[in-house]
Amino acid sequence: MTFHIDERLAADSYRLGKFDDCQLLLSRNALFPWFILVPVTQEIEFHKLGPEQQSRIQRHINAVAQFIEEYFSTDKINIANIGNIVSQLHIHIIGRKRNDACWPGVVWGTTHFSEYKTGDVIIIKKQLADTLTFFVPD
Numbered sequence: 001m002t003f004h005i006d007e008r009l010a011a012d013s014y015r016l017g018k019f020d021d022c023q024l025l026l027s028r029n030a031l032f033p034w035f036i037l038v039p040v041t042q043e044i045e046f047h048k049l050g051p052e053q054q055s056r057i058q059r060h061i062n063a064v065a066q067f068i069e070e071y072f073s074t075d076k077i078n079i080a081n082i083g084n085i086v087s088q089l090h091i092h093i094i095g096r097k098r099n100d101a102c103w104p105g106v107v108w109g110t111t112h113f114s115e116y117k118t119g120d121v122i123i124i125k126k127q128l129a130d131t132l133t134f135f136v137p138d
Contacts, residue, residue, distance in 0.1 A: 003040045006088040014121045016128060017137035019060045021053065024135070026124060030116040032107055033072040033095035035064050044087045061091055063132050068095035071127055078107075 005015070005023060013025035013036055021041075027034035039057055043049055049057070065077045074095030081091045094107060101112035129137045 006086050008086050016125050022060050030114045031101050033068045035093045037091045039089050044089050064093045
């Protein structure tokens with residue numbers, strides 16, 4: 001199976017690395033710790049995946065959520081699998097703070113944007129690799 005990240009996801013994110021059968025991306029918007037897990041599958045619906053793959057993906061979601069809580073000191077974690085615009089199966093894992101630019105509203109479609117500073121993405125990738133032993137950085 002040939003697998004490619006949807007061009008819209010690729011344009012809006014940094015590729016960080018992978019967990020066995022999932023790619024991990026980081027949104028380019030540094031205002032929110034916004035990670036995107038992209039399972040390696042042609043399926044576009046989570047509920048149609050086999051139970052073993054669902055379980056692995058759920059473990060990765062939980063690990064990323066816990067990483068966000070610890071590394072970014074967030075107040076709330078938002079997890080979403082919508083895919084109305086980008087049909088490729090992907091799961092958003094977003095750390096929110098009560099004082100962030102969109103609180104309490106959603107982050108989708110916001111005009112609030114800040115690019116990561118030079119080196120920040122490398123630091124996040126290293127911290128992920130140091131924290132999550134099953135994460136393989138690119």
